[in-house]
Amino acid sequence: MFETLTAAPPDKILSLSILYKNDERPTKMDLGVGVYKDSQGATVIMRAVRHAEKRLYKSQTTKTYVGMAGDEGFNKAMLKLVFGEKADLSRMFACQTAGGSGALRTIADLLAKARPDAIVWLSDPTWVNHVPILKAAGFKTATYPYFDPASGTVKTDAMLAGLKQAKAGDIILLHGCCHNPTGANLTIEQWGPVVDLLIERDLFPFIDLAYQGFGDGLEEDAAAVRLLASRVPEMAVATSCSKNFSVYRDRVGAVILMGKDTESVKIAGSQALATTRVLYSMPPDHAAAAVRIVLEDDELRADWKSELEAMRLRMLNLRKGFAEALRRQSNSSRFDFIADHRGMFSRLGLTEAQVDRLRDEFGIYMVSDSRFNVAGLREDRLDDLARAVVAVL
Ligand code: PLP
Numbered sequence: 001m002f003e004t005l006t007a008a009p010p011d012k013i014l015s016l017s018i019l020y021k022n023d024e025r026p027t028k029m030d031l032g033v034g035v036y037k038d039s040q041g042a043t044v045i046m047r048a049v050r051h052a053e054k055r056l057y058k059s060q061t062t063k064t065y066v067g068m069a070g071d072e073g074f075n076k077a078m079l080k081l082v083f084g085e086k087a088d089l090s091r092m093f094a095c096q097t098a099g100g101s102g103a104l105r106t107i108a109d110l111l112a113k114a115r116p117d118a119i120v121w122l123s124d125p126t127w128v129n130h131v132p133i134l135k136a137a138g139f140k141t142a143t144y145p146y147f148d149p150a151s152g153t154v155k156t157d158a159m160l161a162g163l164k165q166a167k168a169g170d171i172i173l174l175h176g177c178c179h180n181p182t183g184a185n186l187t188i189e190q191w192g193p194v195v196d197l198l199i200e201r202d203l204f205p206f207i208d209l210a211y212q213g214f215g216d217g218l219e220e221d222a223a224a225v226r227l228l229a230s231r232v233p234e235m236a237v238a239t240s241c242s243k244n245f246s247v248y249r250d251r252v253g254a255v256i257l258m259g260k261d262t263e264s265v266k267i268a269g270s271q272a273l274a275t276t277r278v279l280y281s282m283p284p285d286h287a288a289a290a291v292r293i294v295l296e297d298d299e300l301r302a303d304w305k306s307e308l309e310a311m312r313l314r315m316l317n318l319r320k321g322f323a324e325a326l327r328r329q330s331n332s333s334r335f336d337f338i339a340d341h342r343g344m345f346s347r348l349g350l351t352e353a354q355v356d357r358l359r360d361e362f363g364i365y366m367v368s369d370s371r372f373n374v375a376g377l378r379e380d381r382l383d384d385l386a387r388a389v390v391a392v393l
């Protein structure tokens with residue numbers, strides 16, 4: 001049986017962590033995998049989540065199955081987090097999934113049942129797992145222009161022109177905020193024409209929202225999704241709690257569907273659950289229950305928000321500090337875009353050979369496309385890093 005197989009290529013982001021771990025240089029720097037780290041380099045459990053876990057430990061009396069859609073309190077809380085406290089949820093469906101990745105795959109499978117011949121359009125570039133997930137669901141994919149490396153911004157005109165190549169009924173995957181890997185995002189004003197085009201051309205929005213709260217703030221990062229919800233007839237959103245609740249390994253996210261009416265979204269939701277049933281039957285409970293406890297409790301929610309805001313502001317400061325260090329070391333404004341970007345990542349615009357040199361000569365680890373994790377930067381080593389970058393230019 002197994003002799004028919006050849007080894008799968010390694011995940012190019014996750015495999016960096018292994019290389020980093022095996023590097024014995026004390027000055028090494030891990031700017032690879034997208035995990036938030038504090039100034040000590042630690043990925044701590046958030047205070048409110050810790051509290052909620054203790055509460056859960058004391059109050060939970062059974063580990064029996066929760067249900068197909070997971071924790072319904074969690075699902076409702078996620079809808080409110082994404083669409084706002086006062087949102088009309090009558091055309092919405094949500095179910096808990098195993099991480100944002102589980103949500104992406106569930107939505108992909110659901111859309112493949114609904115419209116198997118559609119093409120899914122992805123930003124150029126996009127997150128490494130988008131194409132494999134969509135291909136696994138049976139979709140053909142195509143790309144629309146997105147990032148302009150010369151200016152570090154979104155090429156909005158080219159993006160709109162590219163999207164015009166899509167046919168009615170095609171699916172457009174968009175990053176709701178904090179674009180991975182580029183860090184370049186549409187302003188809310190720039191979203192307007194994109195939404196107009198989706199409506200005019202009958203294109204289906206599929207939003208990946210993995211970093212709500214890491215960009216401009218919890219509400220601000222949901223602005224594009226909320227704009228879409230106010231205008232398009234239908235859409236799907238894959239959300240993740242991995243980053244904003246720091247519960248990576250516990251695997252919590254949600255599928256959110258918005259339908260034309262209550263009845264159609266109910267049907268679509270039942271098909272989403274039929275999809276998860278054949279994938280893993282039911283989602284894991286623990287951290288979803290903890291997230292629900294945090295979001296339902298005024299005090300814990302406030303504490304979670306303030307810790308998340310501190311994380312966001314730390315990343316913003318690191319962006320400014322790193323852009324300034326690069327300005328000092330390179331005597332140029334070439335890297336100023338880093339301070340304007342949002343979320344966990346930006347790309348330095350280095351070649352693969354230059355990224356290899358940073359790793360081999362300086363012990364600095366980043367993805368081969370020169371994407372670095374902002375949260376992996378150390379305040380006290382920004383100039384060291386900038387010097388190394390300039391040395392390989
Ligand atoms: N989408 C994007 C753009 C991501 O960067 C990630 C990464 O963590 C995910 C989705 C899914 O993450 P997870 O499955 O860990 O929730």
Ligand code: TYF
Nearest residue numbers: 011013014032033034129180
């Ligand atoms: O892009 C990142 O670094 C995060 C983490 O297969 C990640 O999204 C990376 C690769 C992967 C799963 C998660």
